[in-house]
Amino acid sequence: MPLPPEVADLTSYDLLLSVARLGSLGRAAAEHGMSQPAASARLRQLERALGVQLLRRSPRGSTLTDAGALVVDWAQAVLDAAYTLATGAASLRSARHGRLRVAASQTVAEYLLPAWLVTLRSGRPELTVSLRAANTAQVVEAVHAGDADLGFIEGPQVAAGLRARDIAADRLLVVVAPGHPWTRRRRLGLGELAAAPLIMREQGSGTRAALLAALAAHGIGEVAEPLLQLSSTTAIKHAVAAGTGAAVLSSLAVSAELRTGALVAVDVPGLALERVLRAVWPTRQPPGGPAADLLAIATTRAGSRSTGSKLAR
Amino acid sequence: MPLPPEVADLTSYDLLLSVARLGSLGRAAAEHGMSQPAASARLRQLERALGVQLLRRSPRGSTLTDAGALVVDWAQAVLDAAYTLATGAASLRSARHGRLRVAASQTVAEYLLPAWLVTLRSGRPELTVSLRAANTAQVVEAVHAGDADLGFIEGPQVAAGLRARDIAADRLLVVVAPGHPWTRRRRLGLGELAAAPLIMREQGSGTRAALLAALAAHGIGEVAEPLLQLSSTTAIKHAVAAGTGAAVLSSLAVSAELRTGALVAVDVPGLALERVLRAVWPTRQPPGGPAADLLAIATTRAGSRSTGSKLAR
DNA sequence: TCCAGGTCATAACCTCTGGTTATGCCTTTG
């Protein structure tokens, strides 16, 4: 299913947002470093492509129509996602030679860090951040070896020589498509979950390990073979939403889908799938400068839900 | 803040997703109706623009690198948002002459309906839906007059001649930026909230009315003038996140920001800001065909959280 | 009443991105 062409080029929408904010084509054009006729043409073309009038032009400026306001909101969501992509990718680019080197577990790298980095950048515009995504053990190792100034890990593992602070709480959820038989169940048994083939990532991320551990705590050692192995979290989400099967995913990964109802969480009583997300750093070299800033951002950001700084050894 | 150019063109990312799914440049190119060299060039250029190697090419296909997998996940989020935008805009286009005519309140139209329509379309590819966004009273009026086959409204208002079904629960939240003084308060008093200038929408959406009603229930009739009036919900979110002030927004509008911590919700005990979102239709003309399908989708989607169908008169 | 200063639209022109086909090289496989 290829992308509808009318949404392929985000510049037009970016321009539209500027018009909405500034109130005139000319000023929006200036903000984007282009001439006023160019902006005029672009927006006219956008309106033609969508088949919707977005702006009410007048000799004293342009304002949004009702439809325009709606489009602006939807477009802003796209652009926000695009910004996270951009900053995330930028931090991957400078791998190992950034001024601030961060190592993070999959979940944190994917869902939390980009947003933090956007904030960090707004305070220190010329900072180059390098991000490395790895599993918890590798992150600990990187921080220990001095390859990373700051690390973010999942789970309770602590290591000698490192200090840690709780950042947020995460929870693994069993999710299925709406209409899946499990959604009609009040609750799902542990055995049933273990016996069901699940959709999971290709290389065992921390998720699979956490699930196995949680089941093992209830004496369940045997788990069904995966139904399907996919390369990215979103591929899994789409497979689940399409009704292919069930999956176990981080609550951070599926909050949007739960909100719109594209996915449904199934209650599995007794399964302890809570995970603490925490920041770690070398005891001998506490975070300073940009690392301290990032730690502060991460702490305040998630601090309202799970606070308290704790020492590990 | 203009958009980074390397994320402006979504086709490249769409192509990347196809490669990730199909395992080869050529097949991805075919899926997009372009030649293999074009795909090759595009992806190479994308890698240059991002400064990150995304694919590991071999004579037997191409697979994602670790960085590539991360980029794919971020990109998928962008594309999902783009799809919502596309289907939303498409439903605005066919205003009044669609086969299925839906009228919805701001919140539903903005955050829930596009996702439902994506699902609906997947079942009935050639259906044209027309969406009209309005306030609750106008929606009721439209459904009553037969201008809409199905309506979605906020709040408990019911009207004669209409039937309704609860779809989902929504909650208005007081949100501020992390670091805002209110975040250090355990709880906020009703009086303080009423006295604080808030950021709100330009034309009074249902939100303002709901807030006034909730305060009035506690005998508070005086409310401060708005601090700022903005034209879209996301403009408000950005202003709040930038620390400009506080706002009252639907939980549906801010769930993503609460997750990443870009916004923080402040507890205001005693303030009843729950709203029921419900579908309405004419008693004499119960939904059939596509309208019934949409109603079913909306019900199952949100059904796991707030169920039960109820009759209103 | 009329001029000045906004705003948006139109026209003519040009650049350069991004597509195509044709072809070659490499690796795996039967």
Place this chain on the structure above:
DNA sequence: CAAAGGCATAACCAGAGGTTATGACCTGGA
């Protein structure tokens, strides 16, 4: 060893989208 499938390179071409120059229109102040 030949065939097939996969990616890269080369030469070519079209058109999308930019620019400057200019005009028409409305509003508000002198």
